[in-house]
Amino acid sequence: MNIAIIGSGGREHALCFKLSESQNVKKIFCIPGNAGTEKIAKNININFNDFKELKKVILKNKIEMVIIGPEKPLVDGIVDYLEKNNILVFGPNKIASQLEGSKTFTKELCKKNNIPSAKFEIFYKSLDAKKFLKKSKYPLVIKADGLASGKGVYICENESSGQTAIDEIFNGKFGKAEKLLIEEFLQGEEMSFFIISDGKTFKTFQTAQDHKRVGEGDTGKNTGGMGAYSPSRLINSDLEKKIINKIIQPTLKSLNNIGCSYKGFLYAGLMIVNNEPYLIEYNVRMGDPECQTIIPRLKTDLFEIILSCCNGSLKNIILEWDSKFSVSIVLCSKGYPDKYQKNIKIDGLENLIHSKDQFIFHAGTNRKNNEIVATGGRVLNFTSLSESFYSCQKESLKLINNLDWNNGFFRKDIGFKVIKK
Numbered sequence: 001m002n003i004a005i006i007g008s009g010g011r012e013h014a015l016c017f018k019l020s021e022s023q024n025v026k027k028i029f030c031i032p033g034n035a036g037t038e039k040i041a042k043n044i045n046i047n048f049n050d051f052k053e054l055k056k057v058i059l060k061n062k063i064e065m066v067i068i069g070p071e072k073p074l075v076d077g078i079v080d081y082l083e084k085n086n087i088l089v090f091g092p093n094k095i096a097s098q099l100e101g102s103k104t105f106t107k108e109l110c111k112k113n114n115i116p117s118a119k120f121e122i123f124y125k126s127l128d129a130k131k132f133l134k135k136s137k138y139p140l141v142i143k144a145d146g147l148a149s150g151k152g153v154y155i156c157e158n159e160s161s162g163q164t165a166i167d168e169i170f171n172g173k174f175g176k177a178e179k180l181l182i183e184e185f186l187q188g189e190e191m192s193f194f195i196i197s198d199g200k201t202f203k204t205f206q207t208a209q210d211h212k213r214v215g216e217g218d219t220g221k222n223t224g225g226m227g228a229y230s231p232s233r234l235i236n237s238d239l240e241k242k243i244i245n246k247i248i249q250p251t252l253k254s255l256n257n258i259g260c261s262y263k264g265f266l267y268a269g270l271m272i273v274n275n276e277p278y279l280i281e282y283n284v285r286m287g288d289p290e291c292q293t294i295i296p297r298l299k300t301d302l303f304e305i306i307l308s309c310c311n312g313s314l315k316n317i318i319l320e321w322d323s324k325f326s327v328s329i330v331l332c333s334k335g336y337p338d339k340y341q342k343n344i345k346i347d348g349l350e351n352l353i354h355s356k357d358q359f360i361f362h363a364g365t366n367r368k369n370n371e372i373v374a375t376g377g378r379v380l381n382f383t384s385l386s387e388s389f390y391s392c393q394k395e396s397l398k399l400i401n402n403l404d405w406n407n408g409f410f411r412k413d414i415g416f417k418v419i420k421k
Helices: 010-019 051-060 071-075 078-084 103-113 126-134 159-170 237-257 290-297 302-310 389-403
Strands: 002-007 027-032 065-068 088-090 120-123 140-144 153-156 180-184 189-198 202-210 213-215 219-222 227-230 263-273 276-283 325-333 358-362 365-368 371-374 378-386
Touching (some): 071 078, 120 126, 153 159, 159 180, 189 237, 189 290, 202 290, 227 290, 237 263, 237 276, 290 358, 325 389, 358 389, 378 389
Parallel strands (some): 002 027
Antiparallel strands (some): 140 153, 189 202, 202 227, 213 219
């Protein structure tokens, strides 16, 4: 089968890599892809947010199935559009994608269905939100309502920082904002919990822990993710049952009640407090960089899994996983998450030697004049599988240091909470 993957990041390269292993995949197209995907797929550089142009490319290249990587096209209704044009597509529809597209949609769904999450208030005016700050306990959390590339969340220690957050959100730092959320701060540890669903059946798709902060020790500004490890140290059979019974199943049921079945990956960002799960947010696709640390552990044919979701037969698939641990470290452009230079050459990347349990996934890269250049803030993902988290981290760091890219930086402590040296 000819398939297409929409997106250009590390997540899409990881998906492309795993799909390329399937004997049932004839040809892969990445739209637009990056310098890593071009080795195993055909990159097509178009604006995938132009759905009509995308449809032309799909028909021209006889693409039989489309897999959506990033959130924006999902929230904009790409699945609905392709399905109306009789194109097989993997991902949730526009209504279901509001789980990520609107934080207030999700919070109100939680409230209505008794899904455990932080207490919250919704504000439509800056003045009202700032009045609320005066009677609030700190720390508290302020969130932009819509998509913000993982950066529209503020943990505010006092009223002054809260006012700054409100001003930045309403002034359009993350796009036009008609409302924002103010939530209580939950004291616990975060965990990423994934499922995959065909609209009738769902299966768990591993756990991970993302490091969002730019600085070591989880300090500094929020980013799209500086690295991740899998599985989460918090997961156990009792907690998994609670997550499924209290959060996942009620969410899918509530969508069914409004005539909307969920098809695709669903990523629950959780806060675990004394082995009790609270929903922080939903993402309606695989996480990034969580995908890059989870996918290498998958032993089952990813194409068969996704195809079964498209035709409603996921219940017949058994998901098998490598028992090894995984750590993925992100190499970023200097200056990220603020200003950074683009089109900087990355020397020596193609000559870097690594084992079968090590993976280099491209994120913000492109090929220009037959050279690989960095085009984004998060540039490369270095993932290692091993029998211990310590060994995983050690091997990923060794690989990055062997590259020795002077224009990049990375965190040396990804996975520090689970690593005992």
